[in-house]
Amino acid sequence: MIRAVYNLGRLEELENGNGYDYENPNEKNYYNNIIKIKYDVIDEKVKYKGLEIEEFSNTKLDKYLYSNGSSRGGDNTPTTIVSNQNEPLKKLMLPIAKIKLKEFENICEYLKNSEKYNELEEEIKAVFQDKEGYIITLFVNGKWIGEYQKIANPLIENNDESAYYMKSIGRSIAEEKICYCCNEKKDKVYGYAGLFPFYTVDNSGFVAGGFDQNKAWKNYPICPECYRILNKGKKKLKDGFMELGLGMKYIIIPKWILPLKEKEEIENYKDVLSELKDKMQLSLGDERRRSLLEQDDTIFDVMAEMENNLLYNIMFYDDPSSAFRILLNIEDIFPSRLKKIFDVKKEIENRKVYKNIKIYKGKVQIGNGLTFTFKTLKEFYSQKDFLTIINSIFVDKKIDYKHIIGSFIEVIIPKLNNNESCYYNIRNSFISLEVINKLELFNKRLKGEVKKVVEKTEKNKIYLDFFEEHSENFDTDLRRGIFLQGIMVQKLLNLPEQQGSKAFHSRLNSLKMNEKIIKRVYSEVIDKLIQYKKRHYYLEIEKLIGNYFASANFKGMSRDEMSYYFVLGMNLVGEFKNIEEEK
Numbered sequence: 001m002i003r004a005v006y007n008l009g010r011l012e013e014l015e016n017g018n019g020y021d022y023e024n025p026n027e028k029n030y031y032n033n034i035i036k037i038k039y040d041v042i043d044e045k046v047k048y049k050g051l052e053i054e055e056f057s058n059t060k061l062d063k064y065l066y067s068n069g070s071s072r073g074g075d076n077t078p079t080t081i082v083s084n085q086n087e088p089l090k091k092l093m094l095p096i097a098k099i100k101l102k103e104f105e106n107i108c109e110y111l112k113n114s115e116k117y118n119e120l121e122e123e124i125k126a127v128f129q130d131k132e133g134y135i136i137t138l139f140v141n142g143k144w145i146g147e148y149q150k151i152a153n154p155l156i157e158n159n160d161e162s163a164y165y166m167k168s169i170g171r172s173i174a175e176e177k178i179c180y181c182c183n184e185k186k187d188k189v190y191g192y193a194g195l196f197p198f199y200t201v202d203n204s205g206f207v208a209g210g211f212d213q214n215k216a217w218k219n220y221p222i223c224p225e226c227y228r229i230l231n232k233g234k235k236k237l238k239d240g241f242m243e244l245g246l247g248m249k250y251i252i253i254p255k256w257i258l259p260l261k262e263k264e265e266i267e268n269y270k271d272v273l274s275e276l277k278d279k280m281q282l283s284l285g286d287e288r289r290r291s292l293l294e295q296d297d298t299i300f301d302v303m304a305e306m307e308n309n310l311l312y313n314i315m316f317y318d319d320p321s322s323a324f325r326i327l328l329n330i331e332d333i334f335p336s337r338l339k340k341i342f343d344v345k346k347e348i349e350n351r352k353v354y355k356n357i358k359i360y361k362g363k364v365q366i367g368n369g370l371t372f373t374f375k376t377l378k379e380f381y382s383q384k385d386f387l388t389i390i391n392s393i394f395v396d397k398k399i400d401y402k403h404i405i406g407s408f409i410e411v412i413i414p415k416l417n418n419n420e421s422c423y424y425n426i427r428n429s430f431i432s433l434e435v436i437n438k439l440e441l442f443n444k445r446l447k448g449e450v451k452k453v454v455e456k457t458e459k460n461k462i463y464l465d466f467f468e469e470h471s472e473n474f475d476t477d478l479r480r481g482i483f484l485q486g487i488m489v490q491k492l493l494n495l496p497e498q499q500g501s502k503a504f505h506s507r508l509n510s511l512k513m514n515e516k517i518i519k520r521v522y523s524e525v526i527d528k529l530i531q532y533k534k535r536h537y538y539l540e541i542e543k544l545i546g547n548y549f550a551s552a553n554f555k556g557m558s559r560d561e562m563s564y565y566f567v568l569g570m571n572l573v574g575e576f577k578n579i580e581e582e583k
Helices: 002-014 057-065 090-098 102-110 113-129 148-157 214-217 224-240 265-285 296-304 335-349 373-380 382-397 400-417 423-438 461-469 479-494 505-511 517-533 535-550 558-570
Strands: 033-042 044-054 079-081 136-141 175-180 183-191 242-245 248-256 308-318 325-333 357-362 362-367
Touching: 002 224, 002 265, 033 102, 033 113, 044 102, 044 113, 079 090, 090 296, 102 113, 102 136, 102 517, 175 362, 175 400, 183 224, 248 265, 308 335, 308 382, 325 382, 325 558, 335 382, 335 423, 373 382, 373 423, 382 400, 382 535, 400 505, 400 558, 423 558, 479 517, 479 535, 479 558, 505 517, 517 535, 517 558
Parallel strands: 033 136
Antiparallel strands: 033 044, 079 136, 175 183, 242 248, 248 308, 308 325, 357 362
8 A cells, every 4th residue: 555655646746846745825725825024134133124915826835834833832934824814923923933043033033022013913914805815924035934944954854753753662763774665775764654554563563673663664664755755645645535435534545556667657557547536526526416425336436447457445544633543444456346346236226126216315305216335334333344344345255144134133123113214224234135145245145946936927926026136135935935924914014904003013023033933923914814804815925925935944044034034025015016905
């Protein structure tokens, strides 16, 4: 991953030039005016030369030498954003006082004179205009702040300090070593310069030097020049490939698989990145897209269109209180793998049971057709389990079928027993089950065959057509039989004779199924239909269930799976209206 980010930084240098990556005080394009306070200092005498206003320019970042500081200590240099137009000089005084150069010490003393300070402040206020943002800087003896090397050089060195110094551990720096990025021997390399905290140098188990944590540089020795290139790459990531989705933050890091030595390869990489970024921005800007949280598949679908000369690293992270923490790092994902995932996704979404669903937010319809996104899975799992499943889908790693079914049941059954709406939960679980199964990712899932061959008729066609369309998940007699029984039970509960009565609900064992309960419920449903004189409406489904149960093997199915297929049938009952019922 470090090399991938390093290559992004190299592209940034090719586009915008080499050198230190100076902070931009106008990243949001609001502070477009520079107010230069001009002084000449000769023989320790300060002469005020007036104000000069000019338009902000990205080409002068090295001259402005802006360095954001703290709210209490002020910025690090006398170039500051005017956040309070009533006190425009307040933030400027703190950084001026920090500079130990005679000219600036003289200016600091000069402005301590309250009369001169107030006059200058009033003059600055007079130039302010509504809805305009301003940056104030000093211009001393005809020179910008950044043109004073005694100010610029220490600032650049201090900004590198975090790459080799940690207060709790100390310094990790080595001389005359090979840099991990450029593979050249350099005067010095840093030990804490890993772009993201992939390893914790506080923990000796992650340090190549053993218990001597000052030798952390042995893991990823980075020279000062490459450290700055890495930071440029990180900035490029934030500008185009860092997203908020899946209920969390993630970074997409494109990785060119060929060495970037020839000019032609560098240009190809640049073109591919530009195409990827443009497509991502275009897809997210589509007015039909509701939000990235609901449409993560948009991003990954675009990535899948790229050729296999580009790999992806996807890093999910959290940064509470600015403490960056990696949750999951998935490396070297081929576009062809993404394409396979989304081909399966689209095939499943086109099935009738999902296409006909109307999507509501409250009472307002916001769309048609249920889609599978990674957020669909998130409602059933803890963050840790969710990320494990996401990783398995991307890298083609097996997923525990029993764990998936058990997690569905843990969410669905309590809601149903509390009379809460579970319509979308069950539909989301089913589409997720079908996508993962179609990708052949399940292990510990009993695969079987439908032993009972049933002749398709006009009356049973609606059920058999459904099983054919969803054949991957209804591949045994028992799964079909339990599903149909769920449908039959819900049809009974929907009859007028059952309205307001909870008597039959109590016979369902809180929807926790096993072989004994399923067989008992089957006969009890038939008894109730006979009692209500409605059995003749449901003879076809009753016959199907009986045939499937006669050849079924209950021993190979867990109780959770029995419960799931039962409540799935109850939920999908509206898909199966037979001719007798319609009459």
